[in-house]
Amino acid sequence: MKKIINNIKDNYKLVIAVLVIGVLLGLLFSGSSDKTVTPSNGIEGHEGHNHESEDPTTWTCSMHPQIKQDKPGKCPICAMDLIPLTTTQSSGDDVDPNEIVMSESAAKLADIQTMMVQFGVPEKSVRLQGKIHADERNVSELTARFGGRIEKLFVNFTGQTVRKGEKLATIYSPNLVTAQRELLEAISFKSSRPSLYQASRGKLKLWDLTDEQIEEIEKKGEPMLYFDMLSPISGTVTMRHVAIGDYVKEGTKLFKVVDLSKLWVMLDAYESDLPWVKINDKVEFTVQAIPGKNYEAKVTYIDPFINGSTRVAKVRAEVSNKNQQLKPEMFVNGIVTSKTAETSNKILIPKSAILWTGKRAVVYVKVPNRETPSFLYREVILGPEAGSFFVVSEGLQEHEEIAINGVFKIDAASQLIGLPSMMNPGGGAAPTGHNHGDVATDHSQHKMKSFDVDSKFKKQLTSFYNDYLSLTKAFVTSDPVQVKSAADALLPKLKTINMDLLKGDAHMAWMADLKVLESKLITIVGEKNIDKQRTAFAPFNQALYKSVKSFGLDKVTTYYQFCPMANGDKGAYWFSNSEEIQNPYFGEMMLGCGEVKETIK
Template sequence: MKKNIIYTAVALIVGLLVGFLLFGRDSGNKSTNSDTHEHSEAAAQMWTCSMHPQIMQPEPGDCPLCGMDLIPADAGGEGLALNEIKMTNNAMALANVQTMVVGNTSETEENALVLSGKIMPNEEANAVQASYFEGRIEKLNVNFTGENVRKGQLLATIYAPALVAAQQELLTAASMKASQPALYNAVRNKLKLWKLSEEQISQIETSGKVRENFPIYATVSGTVSEKLTEEGDYVTQGQPIVRVSNLATVWAMFDAYENQISQLKEGQKISVTSNAYPNKEFEATISFIDPSLNTQSRTVSVRATLNNKEGILKPGMFVTSKVQVAKSTDQQSLISIPATAVLWTGNRSLVYVKTNPDEPVFKMREVDLGPKNGDMYIILDGLSNGEEVVVNGTFTVDAAAQLQGKRSMMNTDGQSEMDPTDHLAGIERLEVPSKFQDQLKAVFDDYMVIEKALVKDNSETPKKAAGDLLKSLQKVDMKLVKEEPGHSHWMLLDKELQQSALAISKTSDINEQRDHFIHLSAHLINAVKTFGINQKVYVDYCPMVKDDLGAFWLSTEKEILNPYFGASMLRCGEITDEIN
């Protein structure tokens, strides 16, 4: 009986212990598993680059390709419509992406006329400091462009043989002053014509010594905008030494349309805002209205003068002016945008519109361009008053859209997989001088050195060849393509080619070189297709580059030699076009 009781007690204890081990541990495991699950979800968060979406890292930081701040991988498409692209503020700053609100008549303030324009130096405050006499520059006190100078400051010292002879004449005439006063006065006046002061002339006469070197003083205060000579140069009388710009006041140049002229007059007060300082208003006065109307754009130039003593307004900045006018029900709303905002693909003109006023979200849109006035295009269709468009860094935004498979200049359908002929559709050959084609051919030759090195998995040669390509780009004379759209088109392509080549020249990482080679190839294909290089070339395409997004390159041979994979997939690709 005792044994049965003992056995029963032992069995009960063992049962309780086993139950605790099974169910207690399972409960604990549930809690642990729950924590682990939450932790794994947090750990599963990946971070990517808005400009290089192929970059995936488990924690925030900087992009290893461009240095931009990484964003949560799932945040890039959160709340975005089809084919919209989102960039970080840091990416915007590094790529120098600038936007501008378009429209000449505000929809929210019917009694406000809004004009778009640019800051320019005040030409009335500019001066050229010239040499008053012939001689050799012994000392130049201006060391660099951008240096500030004050009125009366010593700019240069010149050795002037003619002045040496004139001083000797003065000393001789001074000794005969009593008997030959006319001669004496004539010699003194001769020195005054060379901008010598009465004090300097009297000092020479009193000392009886001939000075060999003479000073040149600044006649205005300002900033040196251009050095026109160097020490040791021989200058003639009247030859400019330096150009000085006084930026204490600047001009804001606007274009007003024909139906707006009656609302503007000289002396009228206006308020001006800049993209650089959107929350700051500058008071200005209309100082000039062009008496002639541009018959092509139907606009007149309007100039306003702004106080810039703080030096925060820089020439070239985009500005917007708001002019209070009488309410009008029949006032026509016209829109103009800078030429830098437009991407051309043959007959198509494209811009990037900021679709979210509070976030850097953009989407490509096709527009109809009207006549060009200076650096501005009139928009006939495609944009509305108050919309915000990218006016600087447009190619960079487009490149980001390409990498993310969104609708872009080279991917018109916005599919994940690029159509290998999309980027060639509509591009027409422009007539340019053969000299320009020869200069572009030199750029192409340097490009081929990079390509052949990447085919051989060589990462050292592309660095030097990219540097040579930059030098070849600098030798391309844009004056040879004066007419639109060739001039503007090449300016945009040249900027993008330089950025891609510079990026390749700064890295020995072959994967980074190949990433930048994608953009270099895309823009060079556009250039060769548009301008020609007097040589037959092939456009090759590999659909497997960038995780099956695909990429193009140029080749001189029918044989496929893939620069994006090298020996690992040397024959991957196909010829999509021939450029003759």
């Protein structure tokens, strides 16, 4: 013990140094702990930091904004992919309070794409249907200028070709004989009473006698008992109203001759097509009777009136027909590739950039000079449709940048945080649901998700589609009994489609479409009124369109067609295996009303 004490005495300086260092370290850690538990000193400890709140993300549905989840997935209502709700309003003195900002990750997930607004020359290919007609300027109707009896006929059947000046018939007329005798008597007074002579000669000319025939009468000094009716033009006899021995009165129709060497192509143009059709535009057309043959003509006339029943204006083009291949009343499918009547440059934007409501057209303009993507709600006034573009009449300036993809997701995010949006232009609290009533149905605004499915399922869906065509044909007849029968036969076909062949999202998508298809077919079968059947047919076709786009058809090309006047002027779609329009919503009333909106191969 004594030895230990002596060692401490010898090294007391080292011991003191160790004790001092220990006290200082204790004070240092004690001070750090005090700062953690004392908020008044303004220093926050490590325990007060929350890692989980650094970047919280809420996932929502663009169609049903009331759905909110803390992780990605599917909407429980419509099965659409949820999108991240990480948008916030901009803040600062130099920003618009209605500006919506999206984080880089949210913009990438929403697949936001933009483009600069530019001027361009609007062009569009307009599909028009119509018929071939005879040129009205080349039609001659022969009538009897005087009463008489048909002695001979040189035209024995309708369709016979004649040349100008060729004999059509010979007529005996007592009145004509009397008029000739008056002329012969007036010749003797030619020098003393020239007016009498000229009056007798003029009477014969009014009865269609030529100067040569009158001079021949004067030379012979005897009246002609029989008078030949001559064709005034070269062409085809399309009507023969008399036979040998018929007695005709003055004004009676005898023959109709039409020159078919030049024909009119009369096309039906809807009001939306008229801005794209102008005089001298080139028309390319085909006829079913001559497959593989393309004809060209030029627009020579546009009807100044819209037909009150068909809601179309006639567009006329002229075509040469020297080989007589084209016949009047042939159906024509024509395409007019044209620029607008106003050839100046216009602002053009893609259809995908536009959100439609019943009252407004909306785009989202990107705010320049922002670190993250920022957009502003903008209402625009649209001009005519130009293929996959629209002309903007008001609301946009050149070199502004707009969103052209993911626009609906921007609008949904704007709606959720109470900024101006498509359905709520004044801004305010987000609604609890999506109002479909004010949104016009436009399949071009929603990209259908396609699935890679079993070929057996695709063949079964194709078989159902082929049987569906019978239902469309039944609607064309406007017979509710036939429609009911066709729909009744189509119902069991739905059960032959094996949904077990689908998995995951594809299975859920088919279940949603199947519910609509089955319910609307049941409605059609249960209705006796054709109008109510057609009302159910419209949503049926929309559900079928979703299925066709999602799963595809097997070795089939179908034409998705649209009539803007159907479904109470709301517009309605249907499928056809031909480009020719056979409108199931109006039948014979307006059989040709409509256009091909999409060709699905």
